[in-house]
Amino acid sequence: xxxxxxxxxxxxxxxxxxxxxxxxxEKGEFVFLVxxxxxxxxxxxRLLNREEVPDAGRxxxxxxxxGALSPWKVPFLxxxxxxxxxxxxxxxxxxxxxxxxxxxxxxxxxxxxxRTQVPAILELVGLGDKASRFPHELSGGEQQxxxxxxxxxxxPLVLLADEPTGNLDPATSVGIMRLLDRINKxxxxxxxxxxDRGIVDTMRRRVIELDRGSIVRDQARxxxx
Amino acid sequence: xxxxxxxxxxxxxxNLARNITITIASILTVMVSLFLVGxxxxxxxxVRNATERWxxxxxxxxxxxxxxxxxxxxxxxxxxxSSPEVQRVTFVDKSEAYEEFKRLFSDSPELVDSVTPExxxxxxxxxxxxxxxxxxxxxxxxxQKRPGVLKVVFASDTIRLIQQLSSRxxxxxxxxxxxxxxxxxLLILNTIRMAMFARRREIEVQKLVGATxxxxxxxxxxxxxxxxxxxAAMAIVMLVVFRPFFESWLPEDEFPxxxxxxxxxxxxxxxxxxxxxxxCLIGTIGAGVAVxxxxxx
Numbered sequence: 001x002x003x004x005x006x007x008x009x010x011x012x013x014x015x016x017x018x019x020x021x022x023x024x025x026e027k028g029e030f031v032f033l034v035x036x037x038x039x040x041x042x043x044x045x046r047l048l049n050r051e052e053v054p055d056a057g058r059x060x061x062x063x064x065x066x067g068a069l070s071p072w073k074v075p076f077l078x079x080x081x082x083x084x085x086x087x088x089x090x091x092x093x094x095x096x097x098x099x100x101x102x103x104x105x106x107x108x109x110x111x112x113x114x115r116t117q118v119p120a121i122l123e124l125v126g127l128g129d130k131a132s133r134f135p136h137e138l139s140g141g142e143q144q145x146x147x148x149x150x151x152x153x154x155x156p157l158v159l160l161a162d163e164p165t166g167n168l169d170p171a172t173s174v175g176i177m178r179l180l181d182r183i184n185k186x187x188x189x190x191x192x193x194x195x196d197r198g199i200v201d202t203m204r205r206r207v208i209e210l211d212r213g214s215i216v217r218d219q220a221r222x223x224x225x
Numbered sequence: 226x227x228x229x230x231x232x233x234x235x236x237x238x239x240n241l242a243r244n245i246t247i248t249i250a251s252i253l254t255v256m257v258s259l260f261l262v263g264x265x266x267x268x269x270x271x272v273r274n275a276t277e278r279w280x281x282x283x284x285x286x287x288x289x290x291x292x293x294x295x296x297x298x299x300x301x302x303x304x305x306x307s308s309p310e311v312q313r314v315t316f317v318d319k320s321e322a323y324e325e326f327k328r329l330f331s332d333s334p335e336l337v338d339s340v341t342p343e344x345x346x347x348x349x350x351x352x353x354x355x356x357x358x359x360x361x362x363x364x365x366x367x368x369q370k371r372p373g374v375l376k377v378v379f380a381s382d383t384i385r386l387i388q389q390l391s392s393r394x395x396x397x398x399x400x401x402x403x404x405x406x407x408x409x410x411l412l413i414l415n416t417i418r419m420a421m422f423a424r425r426r427e428i429e430v431q432k433l434v435g436a437t438x439x440x441x442x443x444x445x446x447x448x449x450x451x452x453x454x455x456x457a458a459m460a461i462v463m464l465v466v467f468r469p470f471f472e473s474w475l476p477e478d479e480f481p482x483x484x485x486x487x488x489x490x491x492x493x494x495x496x497x498x499x500x501x502x503x504x505c506l507i508g509t510i511g512a513g514v515a516v517x518x519x520x521x522x
Binding site for chain 2: 049102150154
């Protein structure tokens, strides 16, 4: 599903964010990216979403070389990739329903589809009764569920999560992880960057550790360190 | 994927409403600048129409009687052409006079219908060697009493003054209009930039979930276009209201035959078309520049 071949990414000022990274992630895998701040986890995520383009090497997502993708095709790549962030990125002037519907609207889904799919996905993330609330009326965990619903409503092949539990307390984080696990069980590949030792050690999934841009560990059923 | 019309209307509407004061400012600037463009076009066209026979150098016109004989006309012509004080003579015959009449009064078909080439006077437009008023006056008066001559009409100081003023006025207004159009362009650019800034989170999310670049751009482009079109429409309305006022501008006695400073409906229509097109262009260019420069998609 995802393959990196000797990928290097350097930012201005010679900061090496990713150095000669080669790895493969199979369809349906659940992968943790761990490492200290500045180790390249976010760059890894941004490269997969093509917010960044590698300086060297090639990245394949769903069989396509996304470094060679022409810019007008990027939106269509992103429709196959869901994204979840630490700060949720919800639109505060839209209700829960509208926030999720937005993801379908902007890719031109018919209103009929939106009316059936949005309530279904809100039910899945456990917010069936909060469709008409605004984000500020929800707890952090609930807001993250909305953002997961938005990322997943389009049934992407890959779900990228950049520290999705970074702003949440441990109990709430467990709920979010259960949700990501359920999404993973539907066959969606999940790549999650995290600092949360407890989660990684409990889930026992594949762990890729980055240190100053280099992959220093790639362990099946791994632990945080 | 087609971009839905209701989406574009909704987004454009909320963008316009969000920055209502700046939007009004840019629409008004477009309006004022296009009004000035139209105003100067109308004035210069009107002056051109009204002073058509007083082209540069023509100092007096000898009108012949409508029933003047060939001999009378050719005798006047021979004297004019042989006079050392005359540089150039242009003869306007009845049918040419009729064509000019038809063109200038195309707004009043009943007036044109009531006139035939036969009843219009033919005339000589005379460019003397010198512009000295006394010499010109003396030269013209020689023909005043000739058989077959209806009247000698001199290019008065008033006409020259109007021609001069109108050309300066036109240039001055054109300069001001260009500056204002530039200001309008920048204001439109800025409203769109602000609209994009206000919506930066939405744009970020749109990109995240795979909206195409055009999907994100179009509402902003339409916003600029709307500002240009609304400004142009208001300028046109103002010109329509002001147009009758231009038409009774000049003192009747200075222009014995074609008195009013008029533009025909056809000419006015083309001026409106020019203004509409310029309005659309300003809006589209402003929006296009803003979208490509400030929307990092």
